Amino acid sequence: MITLEKRPEPSRFWSWATPVLAVLLTMVAGGAMFAALGKDPVEAIRTIFWDPLFGEFAFYYRGQLLVKAGPLILIAIGLSMGFRAGIWNIGAEGQYIIGAICGAALGLAFYPFDSFIVFPLMVLAGALGGFLWAMIPGILRVKFNTNEILVSLLLVYVAEFILASMALGALKNPDGAGFPGSRNFRSYPSGFNEEIIAGTGLHWGVVAAFIAVIFAYVLFARHQMGFQIKLAGQAPRAARFGGVNPSRLILFCLGMSGALAGLAGLFEVSGPAGQVSIDFNVGYGFTAIIVAFLGRLHPVGILLAGLLLALTYIGGEAAQSSLGLPAAAIQAFQGMLLFFLLAVDVLTNFRFRFGKREVV
Amino acid sequence: MDLSSINPILLVASLMVAATPIILAAIGELIVEKSGVLNLGVEGMMIVGAICGFAIAVQTGSPFVGFVAAAFGGAVLSLLFGILTQYFLSNQVATGLGLTLFGLGLSSLMGQGYIGIRPPATPRLEIPVLSDIPVLGPVLFNHDLMVYVALGLVVATWAVLKFTRAGLILRAVGENHDAAHALGYKVVRVRLMAITFGGACAGLGGAYLSLVRVPQWTEGMTAGAGWIALAIVVFGAWRPFRVLLGAYLFGGVTVLQLNLQAAGVAIPVEYLSMSPYLITIAVLVIMSSGKAKAALSAPACLGKIFHASS
């Protein structure tokens, strides 16, 4: 008989080893899934995880890596603050969309005014948009004790309809011959989020993501706020006893994650996506949840997890074109990763005991 | 615009249809939450149910077999959640989210070959005599079987929770799992059964969308129905008949806004389409603001991890 036994202390070794183990298990199970779809599992895994980095077309894919990882990391860093505190903002996708709309709208309002100030203002507007959108569940939670999980998630759908309305209405390109979608920022340099070093995929959003990682690292490791966040998540009563103001913490965590998601949206819409279109968002807000957990809510972990998940996106696209692997397979693969992580996470706090316990 | 084109009888009849998937998913989740488990994966289980039901109905030509397969698919997926949360003691919020993300991916994968196909029609019962009654007939007695199954499930859930020992044990496990364990009840087993039941119900709800309400398969077609079901459980304060009321309210808003769209009201389509979500949020706010009451009706162990230390 196998029984679980609580460890006296969380295991340091397993808290680092579980994500690695989860990735390996997902590769095995994912391989089985690919085999079930009639694809060679080894080749599929190689196409996803190896070829984009070291294969023939790596020069192209490597650049894409940062483009995809940037928003994932940026959003996940924000989410990790709330998740650590037991505040579940799962509507980052909505904050991402609203941030993008606000930032883009500001930029388009300036069109064709040419100044270095336009882009920084767009960045601010993007952060503000995401922040305000996240304040809706925040204030409802603080004032009325409304469940922030459901509200933040339902607001994603609302945001998607707003996006549709903007892309087809208010922000539609007046010179676009009736096509949906806004003016493209590539044709408006003042508002374009340009690649900083050509070919690397490094744009301002990636820089922001790196800054966010460092900021979060310092916050969690050294600052009182980081301590309070961790405390509130682990032992809410002890947090109140320790003088933590729960309302302030909720607003801080939701606000930060909203602002970072809004930033990610703005950098995406003004750079890689280029324009506000009805489907410029591709679900980074949801994938970032997986990134946050896979990184164990630790900034450095999130950095690595963001790169890994970005790799699955790119590798998935590659496998789509070369092997005909359906796009949905990658989504299922990512979901699987979260499952395995949650399953093996038990090893951090518990150990397995094998053998008899019953002597009757 | 032409509001006179809206037929109130058809409106109420289609309200019942629109509410059915939500009723099914919400009543399943109510049982899960009564046992003290918060499964946020309703959306994922619904959409997997939607494709399972759709695919099997298309393959067999029988919507009935499709619904059975949908219940089975939802239940299998929910067991994944059950094993992770009950045996591996994973965080229920994170695991539920994972279930939704995984379910969305899995369903698109399974639905590759089914886009654009029409499923076999689910017959209406057209109950003789009763369905001929003016007004009431078309509103109440001219639906497909699943509408009545959903209503029956609400009544059955209410009766089981209120009058039976099984219901008492379920509530006890959700109220205080340590005490239930001390009295010798199998907390994990009770919860796994509740989770499986919830998964089957969500699967049925999903299949109702793909086989009856829409009826066809498109990726992500549940469009938040699972989340709305979760919200309606809160709105219903964990009571079956109030859940029914909440689902009808939601169904009403949905149908009304669709009718308004068709009637060409001067509100942009997008704003009409988002109204059910906004109203769900508003209702959540109203329900949760009466603090003490809501706290009383939520199962005390909701979302807490159970590990028998002895």
Place this chain on the structure above:
Amino acid sequence: MSAVLELSGLTKAYPGVIANDDVSLTIQPGEVHALLGENGAGKSTLVKMIYGLVKPDAGRMIFLGQEFAPAEPRAARAAGVAMVFQHFSLFEALDVAENIALGMEHPPNMRDLAARITEVSQAYGLPLDPSRLVGDLSAGERQRVEIIRCLLQNPKLLIMDEPTSVLTPQEVGILFQTLEKLRSEGTSILYISHKLEEIRRLCDAATILRLGKNVGTCDPKVETARAMAEMMVGATLHVPERKPHERTQVALELRGLSLAAPSAFGTSLKEVSLNVHRGEILGIGGVAGNGQDELTAALSGEMPVAAGQLWFEGQDIGALGPNERRALGLLAAPEERLGHAAAPDMSLTENAVLTATTRKSLTRKGFVNWRAAEGYTKEVIAQFDVRTPGPHTAARALSGGNLQKYVIGREILQDPDVLVVNQPTWGVDAAAAAAIRQALLDLAAGGAAIIVISQDLDELMEISDRFAALNEGRLTPPVPASGLSVEKIGLMMGGAHDLEPVHV
């Protein structure tokens, strides 16, 4: 007459500890048998094995002449074993009848059950309304629910785990009469306690456990309390000594403090008034659930208090939060060690930051000075003899006694002007309890004002200068503790509430 229950060589090991080591005991029909031991001596494990919640690693049990190995509580109940838990196995949101039905194998329908509950509860002098929600009942009433649940099954053996810890002295008297009646009807009772006087009053035989081993069986009516105590602890007890000290000016004052209950089943505080002087210990007694947690929270700053109701050295501090109160010199240590006074998964150093940030300057410009925090933690560990591998150990890895010494030490070394402690020695071994009481006495001698909230009356009598009692959220006026009789204390705690003695 053959024995009701015979245990021989029962052994149960958990990783790192042997909870029961070759324990044997015999219970005769109609006998009240005491199981005596300190916290952690293995009493709970032993009764859990009898009740089928834990399976022994070795040994055998014979119940009513038959081999007995209950796989689960259901089997034990079916055989005739019933148990009243210390931490009640009750469901607050369910009513009395539903709670009782859950503890029965084949409950009759609800209406008949309600009638039987009323009948049995009257017969044993434990009146209960079957339709009330358990969450609205007092601790004493909840215990009645547990007892009635057991009695409805006509048990041959009734196990009671620390039953008097939630009762006033008067209620204890009535409980004992109920138990006497049961004994006269032939029911055997296994009575778990660490209160020697009670055991001498009630029990026919006593088995004493120490560190999981059976260290002796005796007749408690013959043996002295002191001899039993020494068997239980294994050493002569250190009795805290009180240095003479003087009470000076008032440090903290409550003026008619009223506070709504924070949760559905909480207690609201009603017009609580008290003052505590520098150099004195004010003891606040009362049965659990009469407002102790709420009073602690109101004093610590976790729940804000209306203006004019809470005064610290002449300053109205009702609106201040926990850290602002700490800055002034008002510190607190709540009852629940894991999850309230300390965060279980955090290290001792992090737990020092939890409360000592303000007074020990553990932060600078919002950044935590981890080195200073670790230094302070080491100081607490050294001065309060906390047994732990080091300051990096997680709080949950410490034993109850060591963690409590850490929690109390963490507050005392911050040099408080007023210290509020709730249940300072709950679930703590005798040696640690004595050390904690001594530390509190020394702190008062040094000029601090201390409020000790406790359900352990012996403890309060040992260390308090004045005594008051909480009853349903109201506080009696404090009276000098010396010379207070048990009857008087009981009446202050609410007497027997609505209980009547059983008519035998």
